[in-house]
Amino acid sequence: MSREIRQLPVPEGLEGLRADAALAKLLGISRTRAADLAEDGDVLIDGQAIGKSERLRAGTWLLVTLPEVEQSLTPVAEHVEGMDILYSDADLVAVNKPVGVAAHPTVGWDGPTVIGGLAAAGFRISTSGPPERKGIVQRLDVGTSGVMVVACSERGYTALKRAFKERTVTKTYHALVQGHPDPFSGTIEAPIGRHPSAGWRFAVTTDGKHAVTHYETIEAFREATLLKVHLETGRTHQIRVHMSAIHHPCCGDPMYGSDPQLAERLGLIRQWLHAVELGFHHPEDGRWMEITAPYPDDLAHALEVLKQ
Incomplete structure (x- = not known):
């Protein structure tokens, strides 16, 4: 299997950042995977391989050979530290998603996911769609925290998908x-x-x-x-x-x-x-719901x- 090669400029905003941290941001992969690429000699600047801890300079160009895609996208049940359940019933579950957690498994991401955390907590998601995205009706970026809702039933999935598409959800x-x-x-x-x-x-x-x-x-x-x-x-x-x-x-x-x-x-x-509140009509009886998520410690400290 051929490996994809990407050429990327280092933006001013990442000046002085370690190579592994910068690559994680640039490529949307975990820092561990970025470090492995550097250690394997797959990250070059001006034709020279760089180490994971090398500090990058803005304006230089990175040549990165990406790993072969062999990752299974089947969600893995694992406890997600700091992911609190804000509300749950037969149709949906709302969580306070911590920073550093993806909504669902994707190629190149080997960190924790909301779907994996819910599975570990005993929630059964029974909706249509690909296995890795069952129940997903919205997403929050890995770097954004806050309230996120996941459908648990087919009724919940259909109603919430339509609500987000028709923009009747308040975000x-x-x-x-x-x-x-x-x-x-x-x-x-x-x-x-x-x-x-x-x-x-x-x-x-x-x-x-x-x-x-x-x-x-x-x-x-x-x-x-x-x-x-x-x-x-x-x-x-x-x-x-x-x-x-x-x-x-x-x-x-x-x-x-x-x-x-x-x-x-x-x-x-x-x-x-921080995604502080979601408002929507409940899939079962249409009652209006508003679910809020408190600030995490780092944002409150700032x-x-x-x-x-």
Whole structure:
């Protein structure tokens, strides 16, 4: 089986990062797998193999030989540390997804998943679709925490899939962004597509998909603002891209232009973005439900630093 080779520029946001950490972000793989690639001599800069701990310089080009795809996508039942069950019944289960956990198994990801965590907790997901994505009606990025709902029954799957498609679900996030957006409340309507020169991230592009983000200020601090964000659409990295586009990137998000020094002061090693609430009609009787997820420790700590 042939192995895919990728050529990637090192963006300014990853300047000085270890090779394994940078590759994990660039390729969407686990840091362990990225380290293995470097140790095997499959990561080159200017024709020279680099080690996993080498610090990268912005503007250089990486040549990465990806491993053969032999991974089984069958979910593995395993306990997921910090994944709390917020609500469950015969039709659905809602969890507070921790950072560093994927929604379901994918090629190249060998870390924990929501589906695997639910299996370990004794939940039986009986819906149609591929085995690795049974019950999945929405996703949160690996680097984003918060409330996520999974369908447990065919009725739940059908109703929730339709609700997300027809945008009758309310999706509320809290985001800590740099500076102070002007106006304090507003709407960002700008199409999102893959970045023209860096396909591993997204940007506002003329030929992108329609995307609408509403925001309002919860609390303003000297260096940053805590926002309540309502998504009308659900594009990949939508909040991160839109806030970056108006020059107020999420704190702790170097991929989209955040200040690494501020992130360090706040103790952040990921973007300050949390899915705080989902509202939807229950699949069985149509009653309106709102499920909320508290902040994890790292995000709460960053707010305390700002308040001091």
